[in-house]
Amino acid sequence: MIKTENLTYSYSSYEDEVKKNVFENLNIEIKKGSFTAILGHNGCGKSTLAKHFNAILLPTGGKVYVSGMDTKDEDLVFEIRKDAGMVFQNPDNQIVAAIVEDEVAFAPENLGIPSGEIRKRVDDSLKVVGMSEFSGASTAGLSGGQKQRVAIASILAMEPECIILDEPTAMLDPRGRKEVISTIKMLNENKNITVILITHYMDEAVEADRVIVMHKGNVMMDGEPKEVFSHAEELKGFGLDVPQVTELTHNLIEMGYEIPSDIISIDECADVLIKYLKRGLNQ
Amino acid sequence: MFKDITIGQYIAGKSVVHKLDARLKLILTFLFIIILFVVTKPSSYFFLTLATILVILMTKIPLGYYLKGLKPMLFIIIFTVFINLFLTPGDVVWQLNVFGLTAKITLQGIKMGLIILLRLTLLVCGTSILTLTTSPIMLTDAIEAVLSPLKVIKVPAHEIAMMMSIAIRFIPTIAEEADKIIKAQKARGADFESGNIIMRAKAMIPLLVPLFVSAFRRADELATAMDSRCYHGGANRTRMKQMKLCKTDYMAIIYCGAFIVLVAIIGYIL
Numbered sequence: 046m047i048k049t050e051n052l053t054y055s056y057s058s059y060e061d062e063v064k065k066n067v068f069e070n071l072n073i074e075i076k077k078g079s080f081t082a083i084l085g086h087n088g089c090g091k092s093t094l095a096k097h098f099n100a101i102l103l104p105t106g107g108k109v110y111v112s113g114m115d116t117k118d119e120d121l122v123f124e125i126r127k128d129a130g131m132v133f134q135n136p137d138n139q140i141v142a143a144i145v146e147d148e149v150a151f152a153p154e155n156l157g158i159p160s161g162e163i164r165k166r167v168d169d170s171l172k173v174v175g176m177s178e179f180s181g182a183s184t185a186g187l188s189g190g191q192k193q194r195v196a197i198a199s200i201l202a203m204e205p206e207c208i209i210l211d212e213p214t215a216m217l218d219p220r221g222r223k224e225v226i227s228t229i230k231m232l233n234e235n236k237n238i239t240v241i242l243i244t245h246y247m248d249e250a251v252e253a254d255r256v257i258v259m260h261k262g263n264v265m266m267d268g269e270p271k272e273v274f275s276h277a278e279e280l281k282g283f284g285l286d287v288p289q290v291t292e293l294t295h296n297l298i299e300m301g302y303e304i305p306s307d308i309i310s311i312d313e314c315a316d317v318l319i320k321y322l323k324r325g326l327n328q
Numbered sequence: 329m330f331k332d333i334t335i336g337q338y339i340a341g342k343s344v345v346h347k348l349d350a351r352l353k354l355i356l357t358f359l360f361i362i363i364l365f366v367v368t369k370p371s372s373y374f375f376l377t378l379a380t381i382l383v384i385l386m387t388k389i390p391l392g393y394y395l396k397g398l399k400p401m402l403f404i405i406i407f408t409v410f411i412n413l414f415l416t417p418g419d420v421v422w423q424l425n426v427f428g429l430t431a432k433i434t435l436q437g438i439k440m441g442l443i444i445l446l447r448l449t450l451l452v453c454g455t456s457i458l459t460l461t462t463s464p465i466m467l468t469d470a471i472e473a474v475l476s477p478l479k480v481i482k483v484p485a486h487e488i489a490m491m492m493s494i495a496i497r498f499i500p501t502i503a504e505e506a507d508k509i510i511k512a513q514k515a516r517g518a519d520f521e522s523g524n525i526i527m528r529a530k531a532m533i534p535l536l537v538p539l540f541v542s543a544f545r546r547a548d549e550l551a552t553a554m555d556s557r558c559y560h561g562g563a564n565r566t567r568m569k570q571m572k573l574c575k576t577d578y579m580a581i582i583y584c585g586a587f588i589v590l591v592a593i594i595g596y597i598l
Contacts, residue, residue, distance in 0.1 A: 184497070
């Protein structure tokens with residue numbers, strides 16, 4: 046779906062005229078239908094990377110391919126952006142229209158789709174994110190989580206193969222965060238949309254089926270969440286936390302309790318602990 | 329401070345006037361304004377006033393809203409009426425000598441004063457009908473549609489409408505932010521209320537600077553978000569909501585057309 050080949054991106058800052066490399070010779074391949082979380086501390090280059098997947102930024106060296114299209118090819122830029130839609134961090138700063146359905150219609154209108162088809166796509170997209178009842182509402186009156194769901198719907202209306210979300214929950218309250226993450230997960234599972242989630246919340250990365258950890262522009266770890274989160278000490282070295290559940294199980298294991306070390310989800314952990322406690326009672 | 333800000337003056341409703349196509353309303357309002365300034369005969373004004381009152385009643389919006397629109401214009405209206413009343417030369421009906429100066433009211437002055445009074449009042453009421461019955465979004469769409477023939481002479485109709493609709497969209501967001509900044513500055517001892525006008529204007533600087541900085545940042549982020557959704561101006565762009573003239577609109581065209589002809593004939597004969 047998305048592939049980077051020796052991707053290098055550098056910019057020259059205004060203060061000192063030294064070129065700064067955000068990353069050098071980065072090779073990442075994202076498979077179709079996968080759910081990838083990209084983790085990293087502030088300034089590790091994860092947002093810059095996301096902008097390359099959407100042809101908003103172009104590589105200074107190497108190549109980025111989206112569905113086989115080179116992002117440097119100017120003729121393909123709208124095809125690329127249609128295929129790999131992007132949701133941004135601040136819900137207020139990415140909404141263009143004052144009415145929910147106009148917002149969702151914005152992208153297909155740009156693509157020059159006939160009006161009947163747009164109507165259908167808008168209704169479908171709003172239904173998928175569970176915002177149908179708000180279609181005539183004002184965007185200003187929505188909660189943060191609702192705004193982000195509308196932003197996701199407005200990308201869905203382009204019928205993309207892949208959605209890139211650049212810290213979509215950073216400005217939301219816990220409830221809004223839950224709404225957005227469950228929407229993303231549902232899109233990946235039911236609609237088979239490739240999801241790339243950029244985040245620094247470990248608990249969100251747990252939901253993915255692949256976790257890429259970035260640090261200072263390099264890929265430090267890459268694998269299934271269970272595998273990545275078992276390296277708690279290493280993660281802390283990159284300025285990241287492990288999910289609370291992993292932290293808990295690691296501490297328990299260190300204290301001598303015999304429980305599996307690769308638990309990452311809350312439900313899983315609760316099950317294991319309940320079983321453990323019951324066994325203790327029976328003995 | 330900014331909580332009760334209303335966007336435009338739109339009053340939602342279900343009247344015939346509300347339902348009319350926004351483009352049609354815009355064009356009719358323009359025609360109305362032109363007619364107001366072209367006609368000079370008192371009889372024409374009589375009919376124009378009658379028609380305006382009729383449409384106002386049809387909107388089913390309380391008269392108070394129209395009077396509210398007149399309020400800021402009151403001084404200008406009174407001032408121009410007085411100027412016309414006293415300074416039009418003609419047959420003197422009444423005059424007063426004070427300190428060697430003569431103030432006189434002429435018959436022609438009274439006539440001109442009345443016409444100016446009606447002209448300005450109808451102007452405000454007529455445009456109020458448009459803004460009270462049309463939502464700002466419909467209005468920007470209408471402006472785009474009406475301006476689009478001017479694309480031939482390179483008028484950026486779509487871009488103008490897009491700018492207006494984004495501005496409307498961001499009014500509540502920026503207002504909310506201004507409110508937040510005011511509270512934050514007040515919490516640190518800023519004083520926005522006391523002092524003379526210059527001091528109060530100076531006190532606004534710590535409000536305006538962060539507001540502008542953040543507005544620019546928002547604009548930048550919004551531009552990226554629009555880019556990533558394939559926005560590339562008005563070329564090859566389609567619309568979900570297409571404006572179509574329906575039966576009511578055609579009826580309105582017929583009635584208004586008939587009325588204009590009537591006013592023209594009356595103005596010519598009488």
